[in-house]
Amino acid sequence: MADIVVNLEKCNGCGMCARSCPYQAIEMVDKKAVWIEDRCTLCGACLEACKFDAISGDIPSREVPLFPDHRDVWVFVEQHDGVFHRSAFELIGCARTLAADLGQQVVAAVLGDGVRDKTATLIHHGADRCVVVDHSALAYYQTCTYAHVISELISKHKPNILLIAATHLGRDLAPRVARRMGLGLTADCTRLSIDPDEKILLQTRPAFGGNIMATIVSRYSRPQTSTVRPGIMRALEPDEARTGEVVVEDVNMAECREFTKVLECVMNPDKGIDLGAAKIIVAGGRPMCSERGVSVLKDFAEAVGGQVACTRVVVEEGFLPVEHQVGQTGLTVRPEIYFACGISGAIQHKAGMDGSRYIVAINKDADAPIIEIADFAIVGDVFEILPALTKAVKEQ
Amino acid sequence: MNIVVLVKQVPNTSEVRLDPKTGNLIREGVESIINPEDRHALEAALSVKERVDGKVTVVSMGPPQAIDVICEAIAMGADKGILLSDRAFAGADTWATSTTLGLALRRIADYDLIIAGRQAVDGDTAQIGPQVAEFLGVPQLTYVRHLDAREDVVIAERVLEDGCEHIEAPTPVLVTVLAELNEPRFPTVEGMIHATSKHSNIEVWNASDIGVKVQDVGLPGSLTHVVRTFTPKEARDTQHLEGSPASIASQLIDAFRQREIRLGD
Numbered sequence A: 001m002a003d004i005v006v007n008l009e010k011c012n013g014c015g016m017c018a019r020s021c022p023y024q025a026i027e028m029v030d031k032k033a034v035w036i037e038d039r040c041t042l043c044g045a046c047l048e049a050c051k052f053d054a055i056s057g058d059i060p061s062r063e064v065p066l067f068p069d070h071r072d073v074w075v076f077v078e079q080h081d082g083v084f085h086r087s088a089f090e091l092i093g094c095a096r097t098l099a100a101d102l103g104q105q106v107v108a109a110v111l112g113d114g115v116r117d118k119t120a121t122l123i124h125h126g127a128d129r130c131v132v133v134d135h136s137a138l139a140y141y142q143t144c145t146y147a148h149v150i151s152e153l154i155s156k157h158k159p160n161i162l163l164i165a166a167t168h169l170g171r172d173l174a175p176r177v178a179r180r181m182g183l184g185l186t187a188d189c190t191r192l193s194i195d196p197d198e199k200i201l202l203q204t205r206p207a208f209g210g211n212i213m214a215t216i217v218s219r220y221s222r223p224q225t226s227t228v229r230p231g232i233m234r235a236l237e238p239d240e241a242r243t244g245e246v247v248v249e250d251v252n253m254a255e256c257r258e259f260t261k262v263l264e265c266v267m268n269p270d271k272g273i274d275l276g277a278a279k280i281i282v283a284g285g286r287p288m289c290s291e292r293g294v295s296v297l298k299d300f301a302e303a304v305g306g307q308v309a310c311t312r313v314v315v316e317e318g319f320l321p322v323e324h325q326v327g328q329t330g331l332t333v334r335p336e337i338y339f340a341c342g343i344s345g346a347i348q349h350k351a352g353m354d355g356s357r358y359i360v361a362i363n364k365d366a367d368a369p370i371i372e373i374a375d376f377a378i379v380g381d382v383f384e385i386l387p388a389l390t391k392a393v394k395e396q
Numbered sequence B: 001m002n003i004v005v006l007v008k009q010v011p012n013t014s015e016v017r018l019d020p021k022t023g024n025l026i027r028e029g030v031e032s033i034i035n036p037e038d039r040h041a042l043e044a045a046l047s048v049k050e051r052v053d054g055k056v057t058v059v060s061m062g063p064p065q066a067i068d069v070i071c072e073a074i075a076m077g078a079d080k081g082i083l084l085s086d087r088a089f090a091g092a093d094t095w096a097t098s099t100t101l102g103l104a105l106r107r108i109a110d111y112d113l114i115i116a117g118r119q120a121v122d123g124d125t126a127q128i129g130p131q132v133a134e135f136l137g138v139p140q141l142t143y144v145r146h147l148d149a150r151e152d153v154v155i156a157e158r159v160l161e162d163g164c165e166h167i168e169a170p171t172p173v174l175v176t177v178l179a180e181l182n183e184p185r186f187p188t189v190e191g192m193i194h195a196t197s198k199h200s201n202i203e204v205w206n207a208s209d210i211g212v213k214v215q216d217v218g219l220p221g222s223l224t225h226v227v228r229t230f231t232p233k234e235a236r237d238t239q240h241l242e243g244s245p246a247s248i249a250s251q252l253i254d255a256f257r258q259r260e261i262r263l264g265d
């Protein structure tokens, strides 16, 4: 394989190449660029970044195809028993911004049984058009059946962008469709935007357990497809005056082979908690791991009309059920106010709450990482602060 | 029953640190491990083998040092290991990775059950399982926490967001598993000695062994590309509230009142 060569006379140690390399295959040593072969994928970013022609190498060139026929931003609308998943509205909200930047339309793809009369709300939330496939085989999600229908719609309508929620269902479906249709796919994106020059989708997502963020593009296939983490994008306020077109499509189901048979589906009993929709969240960490701790949290949550949440530690110690866990392996939330009570602010916890509008941190350690991301920091003992807050709120 | 387990070598992300000056990942000294969920995938395969008899083959795509995860898998009880290693595989996205793994499985040909982890901790994509299943044209069962594999049918319990489903699929089938499925066994010392000896059954395949052109794998064969990496920066303008608990409480209530948010109703 080819080598990257640094001309040490031309290299002035500016470090642009090292910063441009997505794979950290260039490091600055004694003010000179050093190539680390093991990490290099010959992507060529360093050659482009160097303003002094100090880097050379044989970068395999690859032509970027044009896709003049692919238009519009599509959203796959997830539904269960004919009820649209909250993520569908979030994705439509996000798609509106992308479509506006491209001068294209937002299209909601709805698959289900008896869903054709339910599309108005999707249009109120920002869709320009709904493409509906209504069929009894689509009543309950099954991978191959849904993948078949989505693939048929992609072939026929040629979307430019396709967004699918990064739910269990979406992450089961999207890779199947992407492999079938030859599409680049970016998982679990938390930020999407359009590159102003190239007009392609910039797909940003956490990697390495949230330690770094990566921006990924899909230049070689259409639609540019992403799964998008639920709870991050904002749904628009519904506008009942909005109108749009509804197209009902027939897809040939005879061509589709479904291998699996669903024997039984068991829904969890409704625990009466919906952190995703909460406006105020009162979350506790390790020091709240006691009966007293949990009741101090609950008292305050009740006083402010909020919901109780927690870190993984509290779940592991058995003081709250897993439905209350916020973070990378729990829920992503973005309430108006997030009270972090005795929470250190580990990266895996922050991943689930740093999009909150206001963060209030109560911690006895002034250097805890949570303080840095808080709008209001209270350095002190939660067992003194929270009861005082509860009392003051009740008395106001 | 022929069972193939897909295992990936990953950096131990709970040890990953960032260089505060450059914002780059510090890789030196970070241990490489079997992707945690892949150990559960292997345990599932070994316990099926113990019940219905069969053979367990582990397949990993990675640099030469990924041989370590194959040895560890053999030390846990796998019968055979195949390392897919070639400079040409480097920089692969999930499209190119699933092409490589899929072609290797085609060469193995004789498989009834393929088990993968749900996701790898370095990329967290959870895409490889379904993409390999589609490449091979076999059904997929993802997010599995309970698995009952019989000769020609597999019954699984899949975790849904707000419940679970019991689902049946004919073999050959690909399953991706969650950590809750089982408690993985440890590699034994004798197993480790056997795995690293010349008697152990390990093969290394390169691009030509699986019959793929170099432009179809690795970075050149990928459909997505990383254009930028950066450290998440989320610092806010922090206002410190000080004083007695009662005074802090009234400062906070006032601060939100100014922002037109009333605490409590």
Ligand SMILES: Cc1cc2nc3c(=O)[nH]c(=O)nc-3n(C[C@H](O)[C@H](O)[C@H](O)COP(=O)(O)OP(=O)(O)OC[C@H]3O[C@@H](n4cnc5c(N)ncnc54)[C@H](O)[C@@H]3O)c2cc1C
Pocket: A209, A284, A285, A286, A287, A310, A311, A312, A313, A314, A325, A326, A327, A328, A329, A330, A331, A341, A342, A343, A344, A345, A346, A347, A348, A349, A352, A362, A363, A364, A365, A368, A380, A381, A382, A383, B014
């Ligand atoms: C793969 C992976 C996934 C993970 N996923 C998640 C996840 O989804 N969600 C999650 O939360 N974690 C997750 N974690 C765990 C995470 O790394 C942290 O361990 C966890 O978030 C720490 O919880 P904590 O802040 O409650 O506890 P600690 O880190 O122990 O912090 C306790 C804090 O309370 C403060 N404190 C103690 N006593 C008092 C007091 N009386 N008054 C005021 N302050 C006090 C301390 O100063 C400290 O800052 C994950 C970890 C891994 C490796």
Ligand SMILES: Nc1ncnc2c1ncn2[C@@H]1O[C@H](COP(=O)(O)O)[C@@H](O)[C@H]1O
Pocket: B006, B007, B008, B009, B035, B037, B038, B041, B059, B060, B061, B062, B094, B097, B101, B115, B116, B117, B118, B119, B120, B121, B123, B124, B125, B126, B127, B128, B129
């Ligand atoms: N390079 C690889 N070699 C073998 N198996 C892999 C590889 N990458 C991913 N896998 C398998 O696919 C699962 C999901 O990985 P990912 O889609 O990368 O999150 C992992 O748990 C592995 O079982």
